[in-house]
Amino acid sequence: MSALDDLVEVDSEHVMQTYGRLPVAFTRGQGTLLWDSDGGRYLDFLSGLAVTSLGHAHPAVAEALADQARTLLHVSNLYYNEHQPRLAARLDSLLGGGGRCFFANSGAEANEGAIKLARRYGQSRSGAERYHVVSAYGSFHGRTLATLAATGQPQKQETFQPLPEGFRQVAYADVDALEAAVDERVAAVLMEAVQGEGGVVPAPPEYLREVRRICDEREALLILDEVQTGLGRTGRWFGFEHSGIRPDVVTMAKALGNGVPIGAMWARHEVAGALRPGDHATTFGGQPLAARAALAVLDVMEAENVPLRAERAGARLATALVALPRVASVRGLGLLLAAELAPGIEAAAVAGHCLAEGLIVNAVTPRALRFAPSLLVSDDEIDEAVAILAGVLEATPLTDPGEVTP
Ligand SMILES: Cc1ncc(COP(=O)(O)O)c(C=O)c1O
Numbered sequence: 459m460s461a462l463d464d465l466v467e468v469d470s471e472h473v474m475q476t477y478g479r480l481p482v483a484f485t486r487g488q489g490t491l492l493w494d495s496d497g498g499r500y501l502d503f504l505s506g507l508a509v510t511s512l513g514h515a516h517p518a519v520a521e522a523l524a525d526q527a528r529t530l531l532h533v534s535n536l537y538y539n540e541h542q543p544r545l546a547a548r549l550d551s552l553l554g555g556g557g558r559c560f561f562a563n564s565g566a567e568a569n570e571g572a573i574k575l576a577r578r579y580g581q582s583r584s585g586a587e588r589y590h591v592v593s594a595y596g597s598f599h600g601r602t603l604a605t606l607a608a609t610g611q612p613q614k615q616e617t618f619q620p621l622p623e624g625f626r627q628v629a630y631a632d633v634d635a636l637e638a639a640v641d642e643r644v645a646a647v648l649m650e651a652v653q654g655e656g657g658v659v660p661a662p663p664e665y666l667r668e669v670r671r672i673c674d675e676r677e678a679l680l681i682l683d684e685v686q687t688g689l690g691r692t693g694r695w696f697g698f699e700h701s702g703i704r705p706d707v708v709t710m711a712k713a714l715g716n717g718v719p720i721g722a723m724w725a726r727h728e729v730a731g732a733l734r735p736g737d738h739a740t741t742f743g744g745q746p747l748a749a750r751a752a753l754a755v756l757d758v759m760e761a762e763n764v765p766l767r768a769e770r771a772g773a774r775l776a777t778a779l780v781a782l783p784r785v786a787s788v789r790g791l792g793l794l795l796a797a798e799l800a801p802g803i804e805a806a807a808v809a810g811h812c813l814a815e816g817l818i819v820n821a822v823t824p825r826a827l828r829f830a831p832s833l834l835v836s837d838d839e840i841d842e843a844v845a846i847l848a849g850v851l852e853a854t855p856l857t858d859p860g861e862v863t864p
Contacts, residue, residue: 490514552756599685688713
């Protein structure tokens with residue numbers, strides 16, 4: 459029995475089967491590369507799911523983690539730790555200043571905190587009635603009950619009814635729909651600058667400016683979910699910067715720890731002040747290990763100017779992808795891209811063949827592949843990945859050859 463077969467058997471017996479896993483176990487990574495349990499080499503163009511933005515085993519992050527592990531892993535939030543306030547200050551400055559952070563352990567938790575903050579802030583201003591959250595169809599905000607209720611994908615919600623009350627969805631990028639939905643009961647509008655899980659769909663900059671206007675007019679908070687888009691991935695530090703708006707609340711996670719679980723919620727001062735001692739907490743939030751890792755991540759991100767690198771590498775990748783036969787179009791920002799395949803080609807089958815050829819991408823919709831490599835990816839790695847995909851696309855059988863454009 460191979461090492462992989464053994465893992466699959468133990469997993470199927472002892473791990474809750476909530477994921478449809480592919481038959482690979484990764485054991486080691488370095489930069490954009492991963493190796494599996496049989497020694498096979500892969501180009502990781504997904505980075506977890508947009509998590510390892512500095513690549514695998516980044517030496518500065520590894521060193522900070524090892525040093526912190528030898529020094530102090532955890533103290534409770536009943537006390538100060540030397541890294542959490544410094545991390546909050548760094549994030550605040552990336553966000554333009556004038557705000558405060560709360561630390562959590564994941565994207566869903568960061569959003570959960572933002573929803574609680576919006577309710578508390580709404581309450582403090584207009585009594586108990588202002589607690590509704592409006593989000594967009596196609597969005598993804600997490601799997602806790604409240605963030606699932608905010609997630610605009612009814613098929614994910616059905617099995618878990620009844621969900622918490624006070625959540626509504628409107629069509630994405632439809633200003634009139636939002637105008638109609640935001641009334642005096644709405645505490646916040648929750649949006650992604652690019653819908654990541656929803657298919658890598660960027661919000662038109664004009665739409666986000668209209669969302670800001672509507673929130674201002676109706677006195678609702680604007681929460682930007684930057685869990686997937688934040689920290690350089692789209693070619694700016696935050697995805698909302700493409701539209702020039704300033705949100706009231708910003709959530710982030712994935713890239714912040716480069717693989718170490720950490721989430722953060724930032725809010726401008728006045729809003730942040732709505733949460734008082736005892737209102738919200740989490741045992742591990744902002745603990746020394748995670749905060750130190752995030753500080754090391756930000757050091758490298760700033761030194762490498764990752765937004766600029768993502769913009770340049772993203773342009774190279776997008777240009778190469780759109781030139782491939784059987785790629786109908788490419789969308790996204792920076793290094794969060796999707797290639798829409800020509801009719802007759804299933805994205806999941808292509809992703810499966812890419813994996814077999816040593817390239818990791820995923821089917822973000824039935825017809826589109828997602829690309830989210832390390833922001834430090836090299837030109838050679840991009841060229842190698844595109845060459846693998848080109849070969850796979852050429853060899854992939856069509857479900858309906860008659861429809862395919864050359
Ligand atoms: C935009 C967005 N928000 C929230 C989440 C949930 O984050 P987590 O899986 O860390 O809870 C995700 C995860 O993919 C996401 O893409």
